[in-house]
Amino acid sequence: MTTDPILQELLQRLMAEDSLTGLVISPNKGVNTGITKITGRRIVLKGRPYWQMEVRLTKQVQHINVPHINTVFAEQLDSLLDRCMFSTLNLKTSEAMYQVVANPDRSSVKVIRHGTKSAPKAPQEPEAHNRTKNYIIPEGQPLDFLQQLGVMDTDGRVMLPMRRKFVQINRFLEIVDDIYYSLPNRDVLRIVDFGCGKSYLTFAMYHYFTKLKERNVNMVGLDLKEQVIEDCNRLAENCGYTKLNFQTGSIEEYQDGYSDTDMVVTLHACDTATDAALEKAILGKVPVILSVPCCQHELNGQVSNETMAPLLRYGLLKERFASLLTDALRARILELCGYKVDIIEFVDMEHTPKNLMIKAIYTGEPPSPHKRREYDTLVAEMQVHPWLERVLR
Ligand SMILES: C[S@@+](CC[C@H](N)C(=O)[O-])C[C@H]1O[C@@H](n2cnc3c(N)ncnc32)[C@H](O)[C@@H]1O
Structure with a gap:
């Protein structure tokens, strides 16, 4: 399609000026090509300029990194325009927005130039992108909820103080993407986020579930803080997120149908609040649990072991050891309750020290006596009685 003389001339000019900063291709809705949208933006990978083309398919997103060489880029663009039978192509430059509209029979195009209003205010440098190349939520694509949470500006640029949060959000979505196929194939996925806080x-x-995976969901966020919940409900309403509901309450007292839940998420819920969330999930045999524990104090006050005395005599070491012990025992309890467990890094240590995630998938496999013995030996040796074990017994 870039062989169309009008489009060819426009592209050649923008490339010669090096003024193209982004593009959006809307496919022809009357033809089912499986593509819902294509966006392109300039990035830098390992010091070299590229165009990153994000191809949104019905159930997934593909990223194609094209070297920023005019002929290579033009060829890739041509192939994508054909692949999605494009109806419009928006080309964004630092000074204008060009809307290229294909005629219904795709024999020619019409170009409409819009003024500076929808174009970026200043020429943009390509971002240093070698770490952010495959983000599920890419920078440069404004999303309502991220704007309202103060993570992005109206052009989709990430606000400097929120960059870590942006990284965390994307890392979390990668993990959700990994467990996606462990979720039941139900019409409506039911998800509870215990201790949701501000709910980024x-x-x-x-x-992710409703827009990128196009699934029906029924999501609940629960937190102790009334004002936070009020704010979250207002934000959900503003964004039109009708199936996202926030409730004030404690995890310990939550009774609202957790046995019918497909995924329990609990991220940084303090101390034994994490255990209360795990308890609910275990009792409900919830298929997927994602839990990032936080400030584990409980076992710090219990642990005692003569052989470990040189380690336990230093407060800091004892605290870290007690945290690791808590998570190891949580993981083992989950295994004993029929879960396959992984402990993974949530985000790099450089972003937060609270970086362990317990990822548990229910298999229903009965526990081996050996695993049970190992658990009993460890708690006896360390003289600890974890909350989770006490409530589940
Ligand atoms: C550190 S914030 C984490 C917020 C969010 N999950 C995140 O990771 O960004 C912890 C939240 O857990 C909530 N919380 C702590 N204990 C709770 C409990 N027992 N029941 C409900 N919410 C609790 C707190 O009110 C707080 O908002």
């Missing part, structure tokens, strides 16, 4: 990650999950 809850909103991101809602976006």
Whole structure:
């Protein structure tokens, strides 16, 4: 299609000027090509300029990184325009927006130039993108909830103080993407986020399931803080997220149908609040649990072992050891309750020290006596009685 003389001339000019900063291709809705949208933006990978083309398919997103060489880029663009039978192509430059509209029979195009209003205010440098190349939520694509949460500006640029949060959101979505196929194939996925707080990650999950995966969901965020819940409900309403509901309450007292839940998420819920969330999930045999524990104090006050005395005599080491012990025992309890468990890094240590995630998938496999013995030996040796074990017994 870039062989169309009008489009060819326009592209050649913008490339010669090096003024193209982004593009959006809308496919022909009357033809089912499986593509819902294509966006392109300039990035830098390992010091070299590229165009990153994001191809949104009905159930997934593909990223194609094209070297920023005019002929290579033009060829790739041509192939994508044909693949999605494009109806419009928006070309964004630092000064204008060019809307290229294909005629119904795709024999020619019409170009409409819009003024500076929808174009970026200043020429943009390509971002240093070698770390952010395959983000599920890419920078440069404004999303309502991220704007309202103050993570992005109206052009989709990430606000500097929120960059870590942006990284965390994307990392979390990668993990959700990994477990996607472990979720039941039900009409409506039911998800509970215990201790949701300001709910950056809850909103991101809602976006992932409803917009990127096009699934029906029924999501609940629960937190102790009334004002926070009020704010979250207002934001959900503003974004039109009708199946995302926030409730004030404690995890310990939550009774609202967790046995019918497909995924329990609990991220940074303090101390034994994490255990209360795990308890609910275990009792409900919830298929997927994602839990990032936080400030584990409980076992720090219990642990005692003569052989470990040189380690336990230093407060800091004892605290870290007690945290690791808590998570190891949580993981083992989950295994004993029929879960396959992984402990993974949530985000790099450089972003937060609270970086362990317990990822548990229900298999229903009965526990081996050996695993049970190992658990009993460890708690006896360390003289600890974890909350989770006490409530589940
Ligand atoms: C550190 S914030 C984490 C917020 C969010 N999950 C995140 O990771 O960004 C912890 C939240 O857990 C909530 N929380 C702590 N204990 C709770 C409990 N027992 N029941 C409900 N919410 C609780 C707190 O009110 C707080 O908002």
